[in-house]
Amino acid sequence: MSNSTAAAVLTTTDLPEAIRAVRTLLGISDGCPEVDLEAEITSPEVLARVLDVLPDLEWWSMAGPEHGSSEAGDDPADRLPVRVSNWSRPLDRAEPFIAALGSEPGALRWDLDGWPEVPEAELDPVTQKYAYLTLSVNSRDLCQDEPSEDHTVHVHVRSESETARIGWLADRIGGRFTGRTELSAL
Known part of the structure; x- marks a missing residue:
């Protein structure tokens, strides 16, 4: 397993602005076949909306999978809070997931x-x-450890030494590289 460096290039309270930035970066990339979706869900209302978007939602209890999971056939509404992690989803699921x-x-x-x-x-x-793009929604970090009222766009590169690429990508979306990076497992 290797890692990439995720560099924050835009942090904004304006979710549509963050989504526009992602769309722009997707247009610059050499293509994108899929999206991975993650969240910690604490609310029954949010869970219901997410299930509308992803009826075959993969999830497990925040207390641990032994306390409930999609694999065990449990009802996630009975196990809140839950962690969802759904990989390789079609691109058209991204924006409905964000809204949910x-x-x-x-x-x-x-x-x-x-x-x-x-x-x-x-x-x-x-x-x-080494080519990934992450949007942290209502959080500033990749793992949602820093909940926030804003949203952060991260571009992934091989290492922090690729500041020229990070800066070039940030310029394309009207952002800037502040030097804030995170190591991301690939």
């Missing part, structure tokens, strides 16, 4: 086919292994 979260923290990670070559910035292409 309301004020609950969550994260969406787009597994890109790569970041393109940018000759004018002297940037070589980046392969799929």
